[in-house]
Amino acid sequence: MNKALFETAMLYACPAWTERAKGKHWKSILSAQQSALLMVTQAYRTTSHEALQVLTGQMPLDIKLRLQASQWLISHGRTSRIPDCETEEEITESSLNQWQDRWTSSTKGRHTFKVWQDVRDRMSQRYVEVDHYVSQLCTGHGDFNAKLHEMRLKTSPTCECGEMETAEHVYPVYPKYTAARRRWMAIVDGNTRTTNYWQSAFSKRRNSEATKTYAHEIMESKRWPMRQPANELTLGPDCATSARSILGTTQ
Numbered sequence: 001m002n003k004a005l006f007e008t009a010m011l012y013a014c015p016a017w018t019e020r021a022k023g024k025h026w027k028s029i030l031s032a033q034q035s036a037l038l039m040v041t042q043a044y045r046t047t048s049h050e051a052l053q054v055l056t057g058q059m060p061l062d063i064k065l066r067l068q069a070s071q072w073l074i075s076h077g078r079t080s081r082i083p084d085c086e087t088e089e090e091i092t093e094s095s096l097n098q099w100q101d102r103w104t105s106s107t108k109g110r111h112t113f114k115v116w117q118d119v120r121d122r123m124s125q126r127y128v129e130v131d132h133y134v135s136q137l138c139t140g141h142g143d144f145n146a147k148l149h150e151m152r153l154k155t156s157p158t159c160e161c162g163e164m165e166t167a168e169h170v171y172p173v174y175p176k177y178t179a180a181r182r183r184w185m186a187i188v189d190g191n192t193r194t195t196n197y198w199q200s201a202f203s204k205r206r207n208s209e210a211t212k213t214y215a216h217e218i219m220e221s222k223r224w225p226m227r228q229p230a231n232e233l234t235l236g237p238d239c240a241t242s243a244r245s246i247l248g249t250t251q
């Protein structure tokens with residue numbers, strides 16, 4: 001609902017104002033979209049807008065606004081502002097290509113890129129339910145020691161086994177979750193032609209439901225800071241406040 005209201009407000013009269021919008025305006029628009037998507041997904045606040053857009057299947061708002069402005073112009077007998085595009089289909093295709101090019105060449109959200117390389121694939125998977133735990137699995141921004149260490153919230157970036165504790169380590173490798181992982185992989189591997197579990201995690205409705213269950217099983221058992229041994233809790237009041245702000249409302 002919040003997202004729908006936000007987009008309705010942003011798309012209001014866009015053919016008129018997008019023509020005069022400048023770089024700083026587009027930057028603010030993307031930042032506003034990031035805030036709205038953070039609210040919807042309950043992802044970590046450090047997640048980039050590039051990753052959040054793909055995580056939710058929402059086109060970058062600057063591209064979407066230009067798309068809608070051109071669609072309005074064409075429907076009123078005027079010329080599209082997108083070069084060489086004169087039909088609604090051409091405008092939509094061009095906009096999706098622009099988003100895909102931006103996503104492929106970005107340096108942001110590279111963990112999410114392993115899950116969804118193709119933005120059209122993500123847009124077609126309307127059954128994917130994104131929440132606080134699924135966001136952590138798909139973005140790598142979450143209750144992982146390597147990420148918490150980066151944010152100076154943990155003293156060590158490593159897992160109990162000594163390797164760097166990232167989403168890549170926890171989901172496919174971490175021995176503590178072997179039983180849950182076997183249940184997940186039995187469904188995901190048996191339900192797809194690809195052997196890449198990141199790409200098959202959401203490729204079908206059943207895979208997506210199994211992945212969500214697996215993400216909940218793991219992340220609920222890892223919730224920070226409750227899992228930390230008392231002698232590892234070195235945070236002062238300022239760090240604790242900062243942790244609550246980064247972790248969002250569910251922690």
Ligand SMILES: [Zn+2]
Nearest residue numbers: 159160161174
């Ligand atoms: Zn480990």
